[in-house]
Amino acid sequence: MTAAPTTQTASADTCPTCAVPLTLAEDQPPWCERCEWNLDALAPLERATWFYRSIRARDHRAGFRADRLLATGEPVLPGRGRAFTLLVVVSAVLVAVPAAALLAAVWLLIAGPVTLGLLLLVVVLAVRPRLGRVKKVLKGHYRVAPDRAPALHALIERVATATGAPGPDIVGVNANLWGAWTTVAGIRQRRILVLGIPLVASIDRAELVALLSHEFGHFANRDSWRQLLTRPARVTFGHIASGLRPSRKSGFEREFLGLYLIVYELWRMIIGLLSWLFFAVHAAISAVAAREDRRAEQQADLLAVRVAGRAATLGLFDAIASFPLYRGVVSGATRKGYALRDWQDRITQNRARNDGAETGRLRQLTIRTQASLFSSHPSTGRRHQFVSTLPDTPATVTVSDAEWATIVRELAPYAEVLRNELAEQYEM
Ligand SMILES: [Zn+2]
Ligand SMILES: [Zn+2]
Structure with missing residues (x-):
């Protein structure tokens, strides 16, 4: 199955500044690929209140500006x-x-x-x-012990050493996750890495090194320490706001009468207002914290370039931006026992067929769709833009054919879990 291209170049409209044809994507306003004209425009939302729409538009504009500033300016250290x-x-x-x-x-x-x-x-x-509990964090993920995946753990060790970071204490795999993340949890502050199988299926070995070095970049830069220091501010007001949220059911619906009704409605109004105020504080703090997080992501990207080289880091971003093309490939319609390899082969073919123009458009589109002040990551397109400006450095950690084959074999059973799940849904 080949995914239909989601973007195309329109012939009718041209860019007012550079006169090249505008690019079109499904449900998206057109934009100019060359000068980014109209890229900051946001697809309109149907069925949303005026209030929500105006907040969303403001956040998007500010997020777009913040991302562009981050990608084009001097990197700022978080903290x-x-x-x-x-x-x-x-x-x-x-x-x-x-x-x-x-x-x-x-x-x-x-x-x-x-x-x-x-x-x-x-x-x-x-x-x-709260410091977070390891058990809670790992819920829904498979824990992959070193004896189950020695080659993967050996590579993780090598990459961690190259980034100058301590490796993760726990490696987990998630069958459904189109991504990867790290966190630190528990009283002993255990470092946890979780890899998503669809992401692993979408990238090559050099890009896996880029991914791992980015993740360990967070350990190396002690981002979890900064997160811990600011965590109460990040979560408390949100908890209070949701705790105070008044009941949706009005006094009339509850069939209250007289004074009781008045007192109940007054109470609902007061805690509603308080909840809204706490939420406003939470939103303001989240925006500040997210800016810190985006700076930390940029620092982790710098480490990825140092360990995996610039080409592999850019390749990783391209794969992430192209997920919409791969979603149809990761399906239950593969041979039993060969899911991961089949998906990898088909995505590799897909990438080889793609001349880069389609990837470029999808990547640029993320600059629009992922821009938000509340986003913990700069948009994939802006990360690509930033890394493109760095000198082209080679990788310091490489993966041999034999090593890669073993890692794929070690991760294959988790891909089968997803395959079976998808095949079952398909049959239903
Ligand atoms: Zn233009
Ligand atoms: Zn990151």
Whole structure:
């Protein structure tokens, strides 16, 4: 099955500044590939309120500008500047309040009244800062121990050493994930890497090195430490906002009468307003935090280039931008026991057939579709643009034929899980 091209060059309309034909994509406003004219335009939304639409448009414009600035300016290290300091201070206060309350609770338990102490203790436990639990983080993923995938773990070690980072303590695989991520969780702050099978099927071995070195770049740059320092500020106001959200059911629907109805509706209005206020604070903090995250992503990309070389890093972005073309390939319609290799072969053929023009358009489209102040990643297209400006350096870690074949064999069983799932859906 070949995926239909999703973009094309329109012959009727031309760019007002450089007179080349505009590019069209399904459900998207046309834009100029050469000068990015109209690329900042956003596809209109049907069935959305005026309020949501205007917020979305503003966020998109600002996100587009922020991404462009990041890709074309000097890289800025995350953790610098007043915004980060503010996040740390807010987080410190948010930790200090429950800590003080805990001391007060202990005092009350000793000196009485004990019931008040117990009550306070319950509240403190409910709002305590959390470090995340490894078990919870790994839910829905397969844990891949070194003895099950020695070649994969050996490559991970080599890449980690090259990035100067400690390797992950736990490697996980997700059968359905078109992506990969790292995190740090638990009291022991265990480093976790999760690889998505569809992503692995879409990239070649050099691009896998680029992917791993980007992920370990987060460990090397101690991004999790910065995340931990700012975590209370990032999550608390959102939790409070959703906790305060008033019931959707009005007093009329509940058939309340008289004074009871008035008090109930007043209460709903007040907590609704409070919830909205807390949400506004949460949104503002999220935008600041996301800018930090995008800077961290850029630093991780720099490390990927150093370890995997520029070509492989650019190839990784191209593969990610081309996911819409590969989605049809990763299906249940493959031979049992050969899913991963079949998908890889077909995607490789797809990439070879593609002259780069289609990839270029899809990549450019991500600059529009992924632009948001709340996005933790710069758009794939802007990351590509930024890395393209770097000197062309070769890879320092390479993967041999035998090594790659073993890694594919080690990951194949997880691809079968996805294949069977997809085949079952197909039959249903
Ligand atoms: Zn133009
Ligand atoms: Zn990243």
